[in-house]
Amino acid sequence: MVVVTAPGKLILFGEHAVVYGEPAIAVAIDRRIRVGLAANEGAQQRGFTVNGFELSPRYHSFIHRAIQQYYDDDGPPLTITTDSELPSASGMGSSAAITVATVGALFARMKKFDPASIAKVGFDVEYTVQGRASPIDTSTSTHGAAILLDDTARDALLWHLSRDDQHWYIHHQELPRLTLVAGNTGVHAKTGPLVAKVRRFVERSGFARDIVREIGELTLDAADALAEADHERIGALMDRNHELLAILGVNHPALERLVKAARKSAYGAKLTGAGGGGSMIALTDDPERTAAAIEKAGGEPIIVEVTTRGVTIEQSTEPDE
Numbered sequence: 001m002v003v004v005t006a007p008g009k010l011i012l013f014g015e016h017a018v019v020y021g022e023p024a025i026a027v028a029i030d031r032r033i034r035v036g037l038a039a040n041e042g043a044q045q046r047g048f049t050v051n052g053f054e055l056s057p058r059y060h061s062f063i064h065r066a067i068q069q070y071y072d073d074d075g076p077p078l079t080i081t082t083d084s085e086l087p088s089a090s091g092m093g094s095s096a097a098i099t100v101a102t103v104g105a106l107f108a109r110m111k112k113f114d115p116a117s118i119a120k121v122g123f124d125v126e127y128t129v130q131g132r133a134s135p136i137d138t139s140t141s142t143h144g145a146a147i148l149l150d151d152t153a154r155d156a157l158l159w160h161l162s163r164d165d166q167h168w169y170i171h172h173q174e175l176p177r178l179t180l181v182a183g184n185t186g187v188h189a190k191t192g193p194l195v196a197k198v199r200r201f202v203e204r205s206g207f208a209r210d211i212v213r214e215i216g217e218l219t220l221d222a223a224d225a226l227a228e229a230d231h232e233r234i235g236a237l238m239d240r241n242h243e244l245l246a247i248l249g250v251n252h253p254a255l256e257r258l259v260k261a262a263r264k265s266a267y268g269a270k271l272t273g274a275g276g277g278g279s280m281i282a283l284t285d286d287p288e289r290t291a292a293a294i295e296k297a298g299g300e301p302i303i304v305e306v307t308t309r310g311v312t313i314e315q316s317t318e319p320d321e
């Protein structure tokens with residue numbers, strides 16, 4: 001039996017611009033997904049199951065893909081169990097966490113547990129299933145703490161990923177203690193069409209390309225502000241990043257309501273992830289008050305702390321191996 005957990009994530013700076021090679025920063029949050037794998041050998045062999053149901057490409061797309069691609073054909077069928085503290089489709093990285101935890105568990109079974117390989121394979125799985133544009137979610141869930149993703153190598157490099165002619169260098173990002181309140185609008189928005197919408201704008205407009213570049217510059221400023229624990233500056237940069245994302249066309253009235261409400265008790269607030277609905281985040285010293293404001297404005301608040309724990313083996317016991 002192998003049990004591996006992986007955390008969810010929130011993007012602090014640089015979403016969408018990261019698709020065009022600009023830097024982005026994301027943090028891992030103290031809400032995790034747990035995946036258990038046990039060999040299903042013996043008389044009542046029932047094939048692969050997930051929480052008692054037959055493994056299905058439709059209902060367990062990430063797990064299915066990871067197993068199809070990276071599990072030894074000669075291995076016994078697996079009994080898979082999952083457990084999640086993350087709301088799904090909320091911009092908190094539940095797809096990445098389930099993917100990274102599954103890949104981590106498969107690698108732990110093979111005694112090949114290595115974060116750089118897990119991040120690479122995790123990205124491949126998400127990319128194939130979801131058409132994910134950048135590896136930011138899977139790398140954050142793998143490493144924990146915070147990452148800075150960029151198209152060139154800097155100090156504190158963790159690993160390098162590439163696909164076609166795109167390159168991503170994943171770095172550890174220094175962080176002060178941060179209390180974030182996320183606010184889920186409850187408006188479901190798919191990442192793919194939002195990325196496509198921004199791409200159309202960027203391809204035909206020099207103005208949009210300037211916005212993307214400004215997001216990149218602001219993200220590098222934010223990396224310094226984070227390393228210096230300058231909360232005021234981090235908050236101001238979050239506000240500005242939100243305005244720039246709104247210009248790119250990925251804001252939503254429900255998001256704007258939550259952002260405005262949260263700012264009264266926060267250093268700053270912005271949408272997080274793909275936008276068009278989904279979630280926002282606020283950086284605050286008074287999480288209860290910010291959460292109450294988000295709730296009053298119609299959102300579902302979640303107070304989160306950053307976790308330093310990335311993908312982790314929680315249990316690994318024979319005779320399964």
Ligand code: PMV
Nearest residue numbers: 015016091133134191273274
């Ligand atoms: O869908 P989310 O919340 O994990 O974030 C998407 C982030 C984008 O930059 C818009 C796309 C990407 O793959 O980086």
